[in-house]
Amino acid sequence: MKILDIDNQHTWHPYNSLPSKSTILPVKSTDKQTIFLEDGTELVDAMSSWWSAIHGYNHPTLIKALETQANIMPHVMFGGLTHEPATSLCEKIAKLTNLPSVFLADSGSVSVEVALKTAILYNKAKGKNVSKFIALENAYHGDTLGCMGVCDPQNSMHSLYGDYLPQNIFTSVENLGETIEKYKDEIAGVILEPIVQGAGGMKVHSPEYLKIARELCTKYDIPLIVDEIATGFGHTGLMWGCDHANITPDIMCMGKGLTGGMMSMAAMATSKNISDTISNSDIGVIMHGPTFMGNALACSVANASLDLLVNSNWKEKVNSIESIFSKEFESLKDLEIVADVRNIGAIGVVELKDASHAQTVQDFCVENGVWIRPFGKLVYSIVSYNITDIELHKITSTIKEAIKSL
Numbered sequence: 348m349k350i351l352d353i354d355n356q357h358t359w360h361p362y363n364s365l366p367s368k369s370t371i372l373p374v375k376s377t378d379k380q381t382i383f384l385e386d387g388t389e390l391v392d393a394m395s396s397w398w399s400a401i402h403g404y405n406h407p408t409l410i411k412a413l414e415t416q417a418n419i420m421p422h423v424m425f426g427g428l429t430h431e432p433a434t435s436l437c438e439k440i441a442k443l444t445n446l447p448s449v450f451l452a453d454s455g456s457v458s459v460e461v462a463l464k465t466a467i468l469y470n471k472a473k474g475k476n477v478s479k480f481i482a483l484e485n486a487y488h489g490d491t492l493g494c495m496g497v498c499d500p501q502n503s504m505h506s507l508y509g510d511y512l513p514q515n516i517f518t519s520v521e522n523l524g525e526t527i528e529k530y531k532d533e534i535a536g537v538i539l540e541p542i543v544q545g546a547g548g549m550k551v552h553s554p555e556y557l558k559i560a561r562e563l564c565t566k567y568d569i570p571l572i573v574d575e576i577a578t579g580f581g582h583t584g585l586m587w588g589c590d591h592a593n594i595t596p597d598i599m600c601m602g603k604g605l606t607g608g609m610m611s612m613a614a615m616a617t618s619k620n621i622s623d624t625i626s627n628s629d630i631g632v633i634m635h636g637p638t639f640m641g642n643a644l645a646c647s648v649a650n651a652s653l654d655l656l657v658n659s660n661w662k663e664k665v666n667s668i669e670s671i672f673s674k675e676f677e678s679l680k681d682l683e684i685v686a687d688v689r690n691i692g693a694i695g696v697v698e699l700k701d702a703s704h705a706q707t708v709q710d711f712c713v714e715n716g717v718w719i720r721p722f723g724k725l726v727y728s729i730v731s732y733n734i735t736d737i738e739l740h741k742i743t744s745t746i747k748e749a750i751k752s753l
């Protein structure tokens with residue numbers, strides 16, 4: 348096929364070689380929960396395009412928001428200019444997070460970079476010259492160099508970049524409190540994913556570590572950065588992972604679901620204390636400003652997506668998805684090849700004992716009409732909240748068959 352020939356010659360894919368060593372499927376179009384391939388195959392989507400398509404594909408409300416904004420003003424620089432789609436989005440994010448100071452970024456990784464820089468500046472503004480962070484084992488915070496510096500050093504790509512990465516302090520969820528106590532005078536912040544650690548291992552935690560982190564960070568005036576890029580916008584059954592512990596961080600990053608998966612946009616929100624302390628100090632400003640900051644098309648789609656979400660019965664939907672994942676995956680626990688089965692909200696995970704089956708599981712699912720992309724030992728699904736029970740059962744039964752057939 349022509350697309351694949353060109354792809355093999357010119358196109359990098361995520362975490363891949365050129366040409367790709369694994370199967371690449373040409374997609375023709377999408378609709379709701381379905382991905383239509385060029386060859387006519389229809390796949391039910393079990394990935395929601397890496398946690399982002401929370402309303403399914405081609406939602407008419409999002410398309411209309413995009414079309415309307417495209418005719419008014421697609422983009423202007425955000426340096427010295429502002430506009431209603433951006434201010435409206437910042438206001439919505441402030442309300443949803445209880446964090447009033449919002450920085451619009453163009454990807455999740457950039458929002459994490461800005462969060463790390465903000466924490467360093469906050470400390471500097473208070474006369475503290477610190478730049479190390481406490482992060483968690485199994486953490487994933489993005490692929491840029493600063494972000495990689497707070498990703499798990501063992502299971503990420505750290506070793507490939509060696510000295511170029513910032514050196515930080517890693518600890519387990521269990522030892523987080525102890526570690527904060529030990530390094531409290533040397534760190535610029537604590538960064539963590541709440542309740543679910545995503546790409547670093549799809550781990551589900553109980554909320555206690557969030558309460559401990561909040562308590563100690565408040566006690567020692569250390570910025571607590573919570574990365575809600577994966578967990579946010581309802582994925583764990585509550586709006587934010589933080590809501591499971593009833594805490595508010597000092598700095599929150601969000602992305603992925605923000606535009607319902609249609610546009611590249613993320614955001615960092617901070618407390619007024621953080622923004623006031625930086626703004627009123629000699630430093631005075633956050634030294635960061637992407638060219639496409641506050642992109643009006645992305646802001647309009649994000650506004651439409653957030654309105655759709657808050658005005659829908661997403662909680663009921665996500666609860667119902669959670670109970671279907673629990674019930675359907677339960678029986679896999681007894682299989683010899685399965686190490687663990689866990690799920691929360693719209694996320695279902697089967698951890699295999701062996702990392703060699705990812706491609707086999709993917710091929711089986713695609714042959715049987717389901718799009719899934721396992722990594723390593725992890726076969727996981729994250730679904731859109733408006734998925735039908737029939738579609739969800741198709742996903743769970745196909746994954747079960749795939750694993751049973753190994």
Ligand SMILES: *Cc1c(COP(=O)(O)O)cnc(C)c1O
Nearest residue numbers: 454455456487488489545576577
């Ligand atoms: C995906 C992800 C990121 C990075 O976001 P990008 O938009 O891919 O740059 C950061 N943190 C977490 C928790 C993520 O899941």
